[in-house]
Amino acid sequence: MAKIVITGGAGFIGSCLLSWFNSHGHKDIIVVDHWDAEGLKKLNLQGKEYEAYYDKEDFLKQVISGKGPKGIEYIFHMGACSSTMGQDRGYYLRNNFEYSCHMAHWSIETGARFIYASSAATYGNGENGYTADRFSILPCRPLNYYGESKQLFDEWVLHNNLYDRIVGLKFFNVFGPNEYHKGDMRSVIAKAYDRVMAERKMILFKSHQEGYSDGEQKRDFVYVKDVIDVIIFFMQNPAVNGIFNVGTGVARTWNDLARALFSAVGILPVIEYVDMPESLRSKYQYFTQADMGNLYKAGFTRPFMTLEDSVADYVNYLKCRTIL
Numbered sequence: 001m002a003k004i005v006i007t008g009g010a011g012f013i014g015s016c017l018l019s020w021f022n023s024h025g026h027k028d029i030i031v032v033d034h035w036d037a038e039g040l041k042k043l044n045l046q047g048k049e050y051e052a053y054y055d056k057e058d059f060l061k062q063v064i065s066g067k068g069p070k071g072i073e074y075i076f077h078m079g080a081c082s083s084t085m086g087q088d089r090g091y092y093l094r095n096n097f098e099y100s101c102h103m104a105h106w107s108i109e110t111g112a113r114f115i116y117a118s119s120a121a122t123y124g125n126g127e128n129g130y131t132a133d134r135f136s137i138l139p140c141r142p143l144n145y146y147g148e149s150k151q152l153f154d155e156w157v158l159h160n161n162l163y164d165r166i167v168g169l170k171f172f173n174v175f176g177p178n179e180y181h182k183g184d185m186r187s188v189i190a191k192a193y194d195r196v197m198a199e200r201k202m203i204l205f206k207s208h209q210e211g212y213s214d215g216e217q218k219r220d221f222v223y224v225k226d227v228i229d230v231i232i233f234f235m236q237n238p239a240v241n242g243i244f245n246v247g248t249g250v251a252r253t254w255n256d257l258a259r260a261l262f263s264a265v266g267i268l269p270v271i272e273y274v275d276m277p278e279s280l281r282s283k284y285q286y287f288t289q290a291d292m293g294n295l296y297k298a299g300f301t302r303p304f305m306t307l308e309d310s311v312a313d314y315v316n317y318l319k320c321r322t323i324l
Helices: 012-023 056-064 089-110 145-159 180-185 188-199 224-236 254-265 293-297 307-318
Strands: 004-007 029-033 052-055 074-077 113-119 167-171 173-175 202-205 221-223 242-246 271-274
Touching (some): 004 012, 029 056, 052 056, 074 089, 074 224, 089 113, 089 145, 113 145, 167 224, 180 188, 188 202, 188 254, 188 307, 202 254, 221 224, 224 242, 224 307, 254 307
Parallel strands (some): 029 052, 173 221
16 A cells, blocks of 8 residues: 655656665555646656556645545645746646645545655745745745745745644755756756867856856755755655755855756867746845755755766766756
């Protein structure tokens, strides 16, 4: 009988989590997701073992009707629309916020451990900092509907007194294998690799904000393998609950990222800077850096990979589009 549910289990982080479970002998897993039009997500499940696959809408109907699977011990709710550019607010509310509410209710009813994906997009432009705790939730001001949907669920957790009963993870700029299906929402490394190999140059946005030179905008880039380690930490420590950042705690520039890629493939760096689209400028984050204090206080001790080591490892997958 399946004991583990992974929503978004054919997606980026979800399929990497499934890979971890398989590598540690776990096959008692229910994967919940939906297929993309191109069928690229199916590639993330190749060679993986799990007990059952459910379409996300069919699974939700079962849960709401009280006919969800029995004996579930862990629910990893990684499924969501992660596009930051979508304009259908109602879809984000239904797919990200309301779906999460139903999964959380189900976890409380069944006693399953609930670990869900929030996002650093909730922090908006960072005017209120990047500290994750119960007091930092309400001041967050996201810049897009994706961030808003994640913010609303974090607030729902707080208002329903679930902060000390479940785990929310605010993922920063996650990159790594199994993101190939994400199209324009792939990481910059994933999108730039082919161009770097073909044209021997990388394209980055110019800066349109005083105080930042071109390519010197900063992000907290975190490798998906490190993200999985954090998720498993919370599975193995059921007494630890709350909302936590998942980054490295070290902001690096886009130029750093570009140089790491060129170094990994053995090509001299050539970076071309282009104007940022007008539609993006008001929503662009010039700096993100996870405050990792709460995670370390919770007992997480494993070091995060450096940007250079992470990119070098990822290039081994990008060469042949292999999956984790």
